[in-house]
Amino acid sequence: MEAVNHFRHTAYACIQLQLFLLIGFASAGNPHLHYDWLVSHAHRAPLGIxxxxxxxxxxxxxxxxxxxxxxxxxxxxxxxxxxxxxxxWNGVQQRRNSWQDGVQGTNCPIPPGKNWTYSFQMKDQIGSFFYFPSLLLQKASGGFGAVRINNRIIIPVPFPSPFQEFDVLIGDWFNADHRDLRSLLDHGNSLPIPDGILINGVRPYQATFGFQPGATYRLRISNVGLKTSVNLRIQDHLMLLVETEGSYTLKQYYESLDIHVGQSYSVLVTANQTAGSSYYMVATSRFIIPELAGIAVIQYPGSQGHPIGPFPPGPRPFDFRYSMEQARSIRWDLKVGAARPNPQGSFHYGLINVSQNIILENDMAIIGNHQRYTVNGISFVQPDTPLKLADYFQLNDVFKGDSIPNAPDGRYPALGTSVFDLKYRDFIHIVFQNSLPTLQTWHIDGYNFFVVGMDEGKWDSSRRSTYNMIDAISRSTIQVYPNSWTAIMVELDNQGMWNVRSQEAEKWYLGQELYIRVKGVGQDDPSTIPTQDEVPIPANVIRCGRAGSFT
Structure with missing residues (x-):
């Protein structure tokens, strides 16, 4: 394996040199895009309330x-x-720049009446993503939107250019104010069943998409909800899956697609019907009772009124096996490029020696007479100073590295501030073990990872024999089915302090998260390639907590 590692690092150095020759000289000329966003309140009635x-x-x-x-x-x-x-910025990888990540462990909040400028590069990335508020359960009141990162002109897209692109933001919705929902959690209660499913922020039949006969459309779909998996399908139209969270997939047709909280997909839909008719786009909830539905309308020229006929059928509401088999069918297209000239498959993750094995088991516990969610027995609590600032200013009493075990150890559930210390360029194997009877989703900021396996039951080392070590999909958010496990592999190629969290707002708010601190190693280490350090602290950084007095 030493020879493999030597090959890996030598190959990586060659690729980096080639990329420098191809695009490095132009890096200074990368476009700067400027936006001014005013975040405020307004009154809307997405579900009539x-x-x-x-x-x-x-x-x-x-x-x-x-x-x-x-x-x-x-x-x-x-x-x-x-x-x-x-x-x-859900899934957007700020390279060596967790200063811009926008979560409570890396950034001080923007106070009311103040402004702050995020500055980051869409470095070596393409794909479909979204942004959302990360504090105080504010996502339950909106503040989310779509993100598209297009290929550079010199990198071909592996399918014909669509006639038009549409963003399709689907998700559960609560009529209650986010502050009232937060109060429920603060008092030890769970969130209720959502009141409905929205498509692009509006009630059923209000979202419309115009199709021209014979044209092909790209739908960039994201589940921006709080807790509910959603199945999407279109009456009398197939969806050709082409991309998920920055990875081009092997092209496969689906009649319906399960999209779990925090996940994003791109599909191509060909307008194979004739003018004068309209068709349902249906997004139904998964794994909850009662089943909820969001409905949009595909309109062809000359169509009037609602579509006719029954809704297109979807999977049975609690058919976890169907959903798992569909997830396993999504594969990486090894032959095409994405953000870089080299094919996706030129990175042979299956040949890389694993540096560390980590098992993360999620659970629920009563701590201090309140319901909490845990990872390896620890329910995360935010310190009074963001971890990123505490690390930078060497405030050693804010948190400790390696403060979470790398596997469940039977400890009594407790509150804590969980941080893994991991080495830059290490290759990590992580197993998410779900011991609960409900589906779980996990996200890692700053990274994509290879989803090498998932199955029912308890993970053990014998499960490695079932792993896909050739064309596993690379993405940033993955589901773990009830009483099941999902295994991923990730190269730690992005220095910084990065959030690992449940994408379900209730579980995240009640402690199901941790951080990984990925630090560069010394250049005297012969197993590594000399690398640049993380980008400097921003000049406009907001200082708070115990870092408030530092300059």
Whole structure:
């Protein structure tokens, strides 16, 4: 394996040199995109009940961010709410720049009446993503929007250009105010069943998509909800899956697609019907009772009124096996490029020696007479100073590295601030073990990872024989089915302090998260390639907590 590692690092160095020759000289000329966003409240009635929602520049959902690989974004956010506010960029990988991650462990909140400018590069990335508020359960009131990162002109897209692209933001919705929902959790209760499913922020039949006969459309679909998996299908139309969270997939047709909380997909849909008719787009909840439905309308020229006929059928509401088999069918297209000239398959993850094995088991516990969620027995609590600032200013009493075991150890559930210390360029094997009877979703900020296996039951080392070590999909959010496990592999190629969390807002809010601190190693280590350190602390960084007095 030493020879494999030597080959791996030598090959990586060659690829980096080739990329420098191809695009490095142009890096100084990458476009800077500037946005001014005003975050405020407005009254909307998505399900017929008026509610105070969070809008950006008056829009709900917020503006779509459209950029190209390597563009540099400068987004000035003015917080006109009565609460602190942060945005996080779900799946967008800020390279060596967790200063811009927008979660409570990396950033001080933007106070009411103040502004802060996010500045980050869409470095070596393409794909479909979204942003959302990361604090105080504010996502339940909106503040989310779509993100598109397009290929550079010199990198071909592996399918014909669609006639048009649509963002499709689906998710559960609660008529209650996010502050009331937060109060429920603070008092030891669970969130109720959602009141409905929205498509692009509106009630059933209000979202419409115009199709021209014979044209092909790209739908960029994200589940922006709080807790509910959703199945999407279109009456009398098939969906050709082409991309998920920055990875081009082997092209496969699906009649319906399960999209779990925090996940994003791109599908191509060909308008194979004739003018004068309209068709249902249906998004139904999964794994809850009663089943909820969001409905949009595909309109062909000359169509009037609602579609006719029954809704297109979907899977049985609690058919976990169907959902797991569908997830296993999604594969990486090894032959095509994405953000870089080399094919996706040139990175042979199956040949890399694993540096560390980590098992993360989620559970529920009563701690201090309150319901909490845990990872390896620890329910995360935020310290008074963001971890990123505490690390930078060497405030050693805020948190400790390696403060969470790398496997469940039977400890009594307790509150804590969980941080893994991991080495830059290490290759990590992580197993998410779900011991609960409900589906779980996990997300890692700053990274994509290879989903090498998933199955029912308890994971043990014998399960490695079932892993896909050739064309496993690379993505940033993955589901773990009830009483099941999911295994991933990830190269730690992005320095910084990165959030690992449940994508379900209730579980995240009640402690199901941790951080990985990925630090560079010394250049005297012969097993590594000399690398640049993380980007410097931003000049405009907000200081709070015990870091408030530092300059």
């Amino acid at each position: 008026v509610k105070q929602v969070i809008v950006i520049n008056g829009q709900f959902p917020g503006p779509t961010l459209i950029a190209t690989t390597n563009d540099i974004l400068n987004i000035n956010v003015r917080n006109d709410l009565t609460e602190p506010f942060l945005l996080t």
